[in-house]
Amino acid sequence: MKEQLTLDDARLAARLAKTLDQAAAQPDPVWDQRMEQILAQASLPRSHSHRWQWGGLALAASVTFMVALPGGWLLPTSGTSGAQNPEAIEGQMLEEIDWLMAMEEASRDAR
Numbered sequence: 001m002k003e004q005l006t007l008d009d010a011r012l013a014a015r016l017a018k019t020l021d022q023a024a025a026q027p028d029p030v031w032d033q034r035m036e037q038i039l040a041q042a043s044l045p046r047s048h049s050h051r052w053q054w055g056g057l058a059l060a061a062s063v064t065f066m067v068a069l070p071g072g073w074l075l076p077t078s079g080t081s082g083a084q085n086p087e088a089i090e091g092q093m094l095e096e097i098d099w100l101m102a103m104e105e106a107s108r109d110a111r
Contacts, residue, residue: 058100065093 005013 055104058097058104061100062093062097065096
C-alpha cells in the first residue's frame with residue numbers, strides 16, 4: 001500500500017530539506033561551544049568517588065553475616081543445644097570483619 005505525496009506534502013518536504021541543508025552548512029557557535037565543553041570535561045582526570053566502596057561492602061557483609069547466621073549467637077536461648085561455641089563464632093566474625101577492613105586498606109593503597 002504505497003501512498004503518494006500530495007502537492008502540499010511535496011512542497012513541505014522540499015522546504016524542510018532546503019532548511020535543513022542551510023542549517024547544516026552554517027556554523028553554529030552554541031553547538032561548537034558545547035562540543036568544546038564536552039571535550040574539555042572528557043580530558044579531565046577522573047575523581048575517585050568510589051573510595052568508600054570497600055567500607056560499604058564491609059558493612060554490608062557484617063549485616064549479612066548477622067542476619068544469615070542462626071540467631072543463637074546474637075540472642076542466646078535457654079541453651080541446651082551447646083553445639084556451637086559462641087566465642088568461636090564471635091572470633092570468626094571478627095576475623096572476617098578484619099579481613100574486609102584489610103581489603104579496604106589494600107584497595108585504598110593501590111590507588
